[in-house]
Amino acid sequence: MKIATFNINGVKARLPALLDWLERAKPDVVCLQEIKSVDETFPREPIEDAGWNLETHGQKGFNGVAILARRPIEDVTRGLPGDETDEQARYIEATVCGEQGAVRICGLYLPNGNPAPGPKYDYKLAWMARLEARAAELMAAEEPAILAGDFNVIPQPEDAARPQNWTEDALFLPQTRQAWRRILNQGWTDALRIHRPGPEVYTFWDYQAGAWQRNDGIRIDHLLLTPQAADRLKSAEVDAWARGGEKPSDHAPVWIELDL
Secondary structure, rough: EEEEEOOOOOOOOOHHHHHHHHHHHOOOOEEEEEEOHHHHHOHHHHHHHHHOOEEEEOOOOOOOOOOOOOOEEEOOOOOOOOOOOOOOOEEEEEEEEEEEEEEEEEEEOOOOOOOOOOHHHHHHHHHHHHHHHHHHHHHHHHOOOEEEEEEOOOOOHHEEOOOHHHHHOOOOOHHHHHHHHHHHHOOOEHHHHHHOOOOOOOOOOOOOOOOOOOOOOOOOOEEEEEHHHOOOOOOOEEEEHHOOOOOOOOOEEEEEEOHH
């Protein structure tokens, strides 16, 4: 089962790029972030016509997440537990069954947090604390599960082409990386780093200042696996070529293959 995460940066604006990538990459499950669409106006028809099942958790003009799958999408929940007042559409969970078992897919779009310090950064850290709690529950279930999405976290200096440019940014502040490590230390596997441990492995390149052309990127899109999922991990990669396409997202898709 090929499972991908892709911050599409506006599904209506990037629909041709999304459909092209889906056709070329042939994933089985996709977690989308920043769909920037309410559920009612999401462009379902061309995606469903291409053979996809689809579940969305949308928000007008901002945020929004979705799960696409070739197989049925079951037991869908929307919203990250822990704060009933949170109206931002950033989290969706569902189960997808493969030929050799089921996997819980958790698609997330973690808050950016800038400017930091400030209320947006406070919200980011609070959201990460809620994610940590949900991650602990998933870990305790001892079943295959994946946290997949745009985490807006640069875990280590090697995850940025120019880490010195990010020292004051919410994506790289010590509190952010500490919160990331608290989740990872529950026993999650950073799948991409298992198969791509070297430098210059990035998933985001800004539209400005020729970042893509200079490979001035950062790695902020991640797939974290429970031990039961990590035991089935076969490969992981970034489809960086998608960033160089026509009217691309500023993110590239990241995918894994599981023996499922």
